[in-house]
Amino acid sequence: MALLEIKDVAKGYGEAGPDRAEILAGINLTIQQGEFVSIVGYSGSGKTTLINLIAGLIQPDSGTVTFKGSPVREAGPERAVVFQNYSLLPWLTVFGNVALAVDQLFSGLNRKDREAHVMKYIRMVNLEPARDKYPSELSGGMRQRTSLARSLAMEPNVLLLDEPLGALDALTRATLQEEIIKIWEADRKTMVLITNDVDEGILMADRIIPLSAGPQAKLGPALTVDIPRPRDRKAINHEPMFQQIRREVIRFLLHSHKDSLDNASDQQVTLPDVLPEDLTLPPRFWHPKRPPLRRADLERAAAEREAQLKAMAADKEEEVMA
Template sequence: MTTPAMEIDAVDVGFGPPGQRTEVLSNINLSVNKNEFVAIIGFSGSGKSTLMNLLAGIQPPSTGAVRMNGEPVLRPGPERGILFQNYSLLPWLSVYGNIDLAVKQVFPAKSTSERKEYIQRYIDMVSLSGSEWKKPAELSGGMRQRLSLARTLAMQPEVLLLDEPLSALDALTRANLQDEIIRIWEEDRRTVIMITNDVDEAVLMADRIVALTPGPEATLGKSFPVTLDRPRDRTTLNFNPEFIKLRNEVTKYMVGINHEAKKLRVSADLPLPDLMPIDFNSYDRKPRLAEDLSVTTSESTSVAKTENHELVGAADE
């Protein structure tokens, strides 16, 4: 068996001081083969971004290990290009400048003219030609994400990590960009791990879909292989029975695990305290005892705690 391009081995991630620790991810196991396109699908708040940071090396695992080609991932690096959800462009640099920063850092040996040609190739690849000297603020959302994509691709990463790359875009731009990413990916296939909350997107783009159960203590659930032929055409795909079947299957599974998770949670109804207005005639107007005070405070904190728990648990959309 060959070593997987990207591997997550029994990883737990938790935050907070001991005692009040919240486990965001627990017992995650994932293995991605070379040149495979894996989509991880999950509800928002289930720890998707933490999973992405884990893969990138920005967030170290609490236990377990993340490995790339068998080597443990200890810190972020250009070999794992990450496409952030909110573009992460540097607003004081132009389109060219943003890419140039990455290229200069990753390929310091390139001469100025080589670099120029190289950068131009990536700008053309994401159809941003003509906007080389615009600042990110002058670009639309789709153009910004395209620029971000160009910057990531220009680093020639072995593994491409897409962190909900299209979730901030409108539906039409998103469809456009999906096609573009697929086109570029098909040109030179490399390992891609994409996180998304859109089932259609996952089915359309990925080779394999892995579900992430809702947090806390999110873990990876069932895995669905996508065997649709490539290139996949979104117009005809809608009538493809296999596509429809797979989409329904995934959706059903996701709704199911969400339902399960909800059942596991404490009832969402907070019991209202049974209070009656005080009858001031019978009320003994003495200062309250310190004991009374302490009792009330401890009560209120316990209420706050349950509330807090509810907020963490409410991970559905």
């Protein structure tokens, strides 16, 4: 039996009508125990939505997500998520962040054992010297390690990695890739990695699946990465299989992108010109709903600004001329 099964799942946001945005449609995916699967797609194609569906943070509009044979109704520690933006609680230290999870999930253990448990995972991600530091005192890589340690400490069945390395510089990114692979190899925990970096996906995963560009993004054909481990990040570039998988994935993604553009022009459907709501802004009293942010407005503003700058530059030139 598959560990995780997604069947005909569709998900969209917004009320029915022109503001409705269909994100995912007809998603089918099966993941086996111990597998390392990566899903590659464009930014904004719905990858995070997909992982939230798997985690149970959101529910599909149609179709089912089954985990170990039973449908996923809510989030839970057996499906730990490493969030794209770390999601560390800034008022807790590295230790505190990990301990929050441990104290909640292993309340049966005594204090000492729980502490040992926390330290085990902090050590696993090489953060022991920073155990008493606050997130604000950490670099991006260290923050993501903390997040990773927290998720691992939950001892989940599946680790869902939501573009964990997206915001990191290349060097840190490489180091962390190695570490994640090492951890995976150590106990072969099921991992689902979401990324927009095809190379990363191929390097790390057993199986790579492209996600077409939205709206109504679909999964492409799964490609098995049959490159023996440990994989060397420099050597792998010359591996023919790597190159082929890479080509195929990219072709699929490009094609799907063109498709969706074509579709759009064919069907004369204008995309809802709405940017995602910025949840970090405080809600306002009286008008709880903000007017939607529209891309067109932003573009117009940018164009105006540019024009203004140009005009200013022209003025300057004239001045210089004079």
